[in-house]
Amino acid sequence: MSNVTSLHVNGAARACDAEAERSLLSVLRDDLGLTGTKYGCGEGQCGACTVLVDGVPIRSCQTPCGTIGPQKITTIEGLEQNGRPIDKLRAPSGVEGLHRLQQALLEVGAFQCAYCASGMIMSGVALLAKNPNPSDAEIVRFMDGNICRCAGYNRIIAGIKLAASRRPNGGAQ
Amino acid sequence: MKPHFHTPTVGRASARLPGSESAKERAEARPTFTRRQFLKTFGGGLAVLWLVNRTDLRAQAESGGRGGRGGRGGNRRPSELAAWLHIAADGTVTVYCGKAEVGQNVRTSVLQAVAEELPAPLSTIKVVLADTSLVPWDAGTFGSQSTPGMFPQIRRVAATAREALIDLAAKQWNTDRASLVAEDGKVRERSGARTIGFGDLTKGEKLALAVSESIALKPATEWKVAGTSVPKLDGRTYLTGQHAYASDIRRPGMLHGRILRPTAFGASLASLDASAAEAMPGVQIVREDDFVGAVAATEYRAAQAVAALRAEWKTTPQISERELFAHLKSTARDAPRKVDGDLPAPSNETRPESASHQLRQTYHVAYIAHAPLEPRAAVAEWQDGRLTVWTGSQRPFGVRSELASAFRLPEEQVRVIVPDTGSGYGGKHTGEAAVEAARLARAVKAPVKLVWTREEEFTWAYARPAGVMEIDASIGPDGRITRWVHHNYNSGNAGLRSVYDVLGKVEQFHSAQSPLRQGSYRGLAATANHFAREVHIDELARMAKLDPVEFRLKNLREPRARAVLEAAAKAFGWAQTTRRDGRGATRGIGIALGFEKGGYLATCAEIDLDRAAGRVRVQRVVQAFECGAVVNPDLLKNQNEGAIVQGLGGALFEALRFENGRILNPRFSQYRVPRFSDAPPAIEIVLLDRKDLTSAGAGEAPLVGIAPAVSNAIFDASGVRLRSLPLVPNGLKV
Numbered sequence A: 001m002s003n004v005t006s007l008h009v010n011g012a013a014r015a016c017d018a019e020a021e022r023s024l025l026s027v028l029r030d031d032l033g034l035t036g037t038k039y040g041c042g043e044g045q046c047g048a049c050t051v052l053v054d055g056v057p058i059r060s061c062q063t064p065c066g067t068i069g070p071q072k073i074t075t076i077e078g079l080e081q082n083g084r085p086i087d088k089l090r091a092p093s094g095v096e097g098l099h100r101l102q103q104a105l106l107e108v109g110a111f112q113c114a115y116c117a118s119g120m121i122m123s124g125v126a127l128l129a130k131n132p133n134p135s136d137a138e139i140v141r142f143m144d145g146n147i148c149r150c151a152g153y154n155r156i157i158a159g160i161k162l163a164a165s166r167r168p169n170g171g172a173q
Numbered sequence B: 001m002k003p004h005f006h007t008p009t010v011g012r013a014s015a016r017l018p019g020s021e022s023a024k025e026r027a028e029a030r031p032t033f034t035r036r037q038f039l040k041t042f043g044g045g046l047a048v049l050w051l052v053n054r055t056d057l058r059a060q061a062e063s064g065g066r067g068g069r070g071g072r073g074g075n076r077r078p079s080e081l082a083a084w085l086h087i088a089a090d091g092t093v094t095v096y097c098g099k100a101e102v103g104q105n106v107r108t109s110v111l112q113a114v115a116e117e118l119p120a121p122l123s124t125i126k127v128v129l130a131d132t133s134l135v136p137w138d139a140g141t142f143g144s145q146s147t148p149g150m151f152p153q154i155r156r157v158a159a160t161a162r163e164a165l166i167d168l169a170a171k172q173w174n175t176d177r178a179s180l181v182a183e184d185g186k187v188r189e190r191s192g193a194r195t196i197g198f199g200d201l202t203k204g205e206k207l208a209l210a211v212s213e214s215i216a217l218k219p220a221t222e223w224k225v226a227g228t229s230v231p232k233l234d235g236r237t238y239l240t241g242q243h244a245y246a247s248d249i250r251r252p253g254m255l256h257g258r259i260l261r262p263t264a265f266g267a268s269l270a271s272l273d274a275s276a277a278e279a280m281p282g283v284q285i286v287r288e289d290d291f292v293g294a295v296a297a298t299e300y301r302a303a304q305a306v307a308a309l310r311a312e313w314k315t316t317p318q319i320s321e322r323e324l325f326a327h328l329k330s331t332a333r334d335a336p337r338k339v340d341g342d343l344p345a346p347s348n349e350t351r352p353e354s355a356s357h358q359l360r361q362t363y364h365v366a367y368i369a370h371a372p373l374e375p376r377a378a379v380a381e382w383q384d385g386r387l388t389v390w391t392g393s394q395r396p397f398g399v400r401s402e403l404a405s406a407f408r409l410p411e412e413q414v415r416v417i418v419p420d421t422g423s424g425y426g427g428k429h430t431g432e433a434a435v436e437a438a439r440l441a442r443a444v445k446a447p448v449k450l451v452w453t454r455e456e457e458f459t460w461a462y463a464r465p466a467g468v469m470e471i472d473a474s475i476g477p478d479g480r481i482t483r484w485v486h487h488n489y490n491s492g493n494a495g496l497r498s499v500y501d502v503l504g505k506v507e508q509f510h511s512a513q514s515p516l517r518q519g520s521y522r523g524l525a526a527t528a529n530h531f532a533r534e535v536h537i538d539e540l541a542r543m544a545k546l547d548p549v550e551f552r553l554k555n556l557r558e559p560r561a562r563a564v565l566e567a568a569a570k571a572f573g574w575a576q577t578t579r580r581d582g583r584g585a586t587r588g589i590g591i592a593l594g595f596e597k598g599g600y601l602a603t604c605a606e607i608d609l610d611r612a613a614g615r616v617r618v619q620r621v622v623q624a625f626e627c628g629a630v631v632n633p634d635l636l637k638n639q640n641e642g643a644i645v646q647g648l649g650g651a652l653f654e655a656l657r658f659e660n661g662r663i664l665n666p667r668f669s670q671y672r673v674p675r676f677s678d679a680p681p682a683i684e685i686v687l688l689d690r691k692d693l694t695s696a697g698a699g700e701a702p703l704v705g706i707a708p709a710v711s712n713a714i715f716d717a718s719g720v721r722l723r724s725l726p727l728v729p730n731g732l733k734v
Helices: A023-031 A101-109 A115-130 A138-141 A153-165 B017-029 B057-064 B106-117 B144-172 B198-202 B234-239 B299-308 B320-331 B398-406 B432-444 B454-460 B525-543 B547-554 B559-573 B633-652 B705-720
Strands: A004-009 A012-018 A048-054 A056-059 A071-075 B009-015 B086-088 B091-099 B125-129 B180-183 B186-187 B195-197 B255-259 B268-273 B286-289 B291-296 B310-314 B359-367 B377-383 B386-391 B413-416 B449-453 B466-474 B481-489 B505-508 B513-519 B587-596 B598-612 B615-626 B682-687
Touching: A012 B682, A023 B299, A056 A115, A101 A115, A101 B234, A101 B432, A115 A138, A115 A153, A115 B234, A115 B291, A138 A153, A138 B547, A153 B633, B086 B144, B086 B198, B091 B144, B106 B125, B106 B144, B106 B234, B144 B180, B144 B186, B144 B198, B186 B198, B195 B198, B195 B398, B198 B359, B255 B299, B255 B432, B268 B615, B286 B432, B291 B299, B291 B432, B299 B386, B320 B377, B320 B513, B386 B398, B386 B432, B398 B413, B398 B432, B432 B449, B466 B525, B481 B525, B513 B682, B525 B547, B525 B705, B547 B559, B547 B587, B559 B587, B559 B598, B559 B615, B587 B705, B598 B705, B615 B633, B633 B682, B633 B705
Parallel strands: A004 A071, B091 B125, B255 B449, B386 B413, B481 B505, B615 B682
Antiparallel strands: A004 A012, A048 A056, A048 A071, B009 B513, B086 B091, B180 B186, B186 B195, B255 B291, B268 B310, B286 B291, B359 B466, B377 B386, B377 B449, B466 B481, B587 B598, B598 B615
C-alpha cells in the first residue's frame, strides 16, 4: 500500500508521509504535531483519541490513516483557533474562541487531570451536532465509550447540558 | 489542595507499607528547616533585609543545576525564601513548589496560598511545579500531604516575603513599618499617601532571607482568596489540547522507543534473536542484559521491531489468583498474637461469653489497578553527560534519584521535569518509563520518547494490595461494642484504627508476601479496612436490632465523626427512607462512616437491584465530608464526587486477574472501570467547613466510604451480605 501523503485536518490540507496502516492517532500526534488528541488504550475502549471525520466521531487509535482519504478531520485543536471559524460546529463568535462546549465545561469545572478532555469534547460536540438538546439518558448512552478515570462524569453531563442550552439560534444546530 | 495519595512504598514481597509510610509522612508534615547564613529576620525590632543582585536563578538552573534551586539543602526543604518565591521587576510573582499536579489541583491551592498571604492578585502569580532544577526539594505528592504540609509552608513563604516587602518600603520611605500595609501586589501607607508595587521594591532582585517558621498566618476566618472556589488554574489550556502532558513532549531529533517485555513476572531472558528486527530499516535494537528495546523514527516501526524479536524467557511458577488469600495468610510475617492477651484485663463486660452478640467474619479485597488514563510516559535527552527527562510522576525528586542511581550520575546532572500529569491516584511514584527511555536514549544518542501501552500499564505498573481482613467483635445488651479485634493481612494499616469507642480493642496489620508487585493507591488500605469495619458494624447493628445510624452514634464519642454522620443522614433523608432489611426489595440503602488522613466522612448510598438481570445500580450518594478549614470548596466537592465514582469501580467490579506471573485482563475491554453509565445520577456532597481547624488533605479520604455503603445497601435490598471486593463483578443473582 502506498504512503499517505496528505490529510485534510482542521480546515487545511496537511502534507505527511505515513505508512497507510499506521493509526490516524499517531500520524496526527507524531507527524503533524497535533498532540491534543490522546492515546489511552489502543483498542477503541476509552475514547481519549476521539476525532471527527466528516463530523462523525471515530477512534483514531483504531483507524489506519490510509482509510481517511479526502474526508475532513477535526481535532480538538480545530475547535478553537483564536476565533477563526473552522466549520459549522464552531461556536458563535464572542466566547473567546472556545467552542460553547469547551466554555461550558470550563464553567462547570468538569475536569481534574483533564487527560480525557479532548476526547470527551469531540464526542460531546458530535452529540450536540446530532442531538441539540439531549436528555441525561441520551448523553450517558452516547458518551459511555469515553472514560474519565478522575470520574467527573456528572460534571461533564452538566457541561453538555449547559452547552446545549446555549445553542446558536436557540434551534436546530 | 489535597494531593492524591499515599506512601511511596512499592515492593513485590512483604511491602513495608505501614512503617515507612508513617515515617515519611511525618517527615513531610514536619519539615526541618536548615538555617544558614540568614538567620531569623523578624520578631520585634528593625528587620534587616538583604537584596542580592544575583537574580537569574532560572538561567543558573538551566546552565548547570548546581547553584540552581533544585534539591537545595540536599534532600530536605530549603529555608531560603528565594528558593520558593521570586518577584520580578514587573511585579510578577513566581512561586516554586516540588509538588506535582495530577488533577488534584495543587497548582490552584498553591496559587491561593500566595495570593492570600502576600497578598497579590491571582493574575500576577505564576506557579512552577515539579521541575527538579527549578523547585525546592520535596518528598513527593502523596499521603494527602500537600494541604496539611505544603499549603502552610507556601503561606509562610508568602508571609515572610510580605513582611520583607514592607521592610523595604519602610526603608525606602524612611518611615515606620507599622504605618504600612501590603495588599493587592503593593505596599501602601495606611494614611493613603503613597503606594509602591512589589516589583518596584524588589526590582527583580532576590529576597535573601530565611522563611520564617514562626510567622503568623491569616486565620481561616479572615481568608479572602483561600477558602473560595478559585477555578482550576490554566483550566482553558486543558480544554483546547494545548497543555503538553509528558506523552506530548516533542524534542528535536526525537525517536520513539518500545520495550520487549517478559512473558511473565520475574522471567529472565534465555535467548534473543534480533536479526529480523535489526534488518528493518531505521530500527535500532538496544540490549543491556535482560533489558531489550527498539528505537525507530515512529512508534509504529518500533513496535513492529519489538514484535519481530524472537525471545525465549525462563519463567518460574508463581502464585495464581485462586491461591491468593490462603497465600497471604500463610506468609503473614507476624502471626496474630493471642487475641485475649491484647485486650485489657477481662472484665464482665469484655468477656466474649458475657456479650449479647458476637460476630466473627472474614473480608477480602482484590488487587486493583490505578489505570491512569495517561499511561507511564517519558522523553529522555542526554546532552554532554547530563540527562533531562520529562515524565509523569508524583515524585519528581524520587525519579531523579532513580535515574542518578541507574546511570551512576550525581543527582545534579539529572533534571526531571513533570508536566501536569494525566493523573496517578498513587500509581506513579516510580520512574520505570523514565529509566527505560533514558537507557534507550543513551544507547542511540538521540532523544527518545517512550509511552507505555495500556497493556504495559496494567501489567508492569504496581497494584493496590489485595488483603484479608478478619474481624471479631462483641456487643453488650445495651448495644455498646465491648470488644473489637481487627486483623489485616497484606493490604496495609491505613484506616485500620477505628473511630468507635470500644472497651477492648486490637487492631493489627500483618505484612505478607504479595505475588503481584504492589504499592501505593489513593487511600491505600483505608478502603479495605473501612470496608471490613463498616460492613461488620452494619451487621452488628442488625444483630442488635438498632438502626445503623443510631448504632453508630451509640458507639461514637468523637464529635467530628458524629457531625459528618448526622449531616449525611440528614441530607440523605435517612430517617425518612424505608429500610427493607433484606426483604426482597429492589431498592436498598446503606451508610458508612470513615476517618482517614485527617478527614472525616459519612457516605449514604441508595441502590437499585434488578433481580432479573442481577444488576446493581447505585442511584444516589450523599457524602458529608469534613477536613478542617476548606481551601477551595468547589475543587473539594469535585474531588469528593470523583473519588466516589472512582471508588465504585473497586467496590463493584474492578479486579486484576492473574495466573502464574501473568495479568489476564490487561485491557479496558477486559478490566472494567466506571463509565458514564455507572456514575450515580445523583451525588450530593455536604462540606462541613471547620474554619477553626487546620486544613487536612482530601485526595484520599473521600474514596473510603462508598464500598461499605454500597455493600450495606445491597444487603438492605437483597438480604445478601457481600464481604469481598469487588462486590458484584459478575452481577448479583438472588
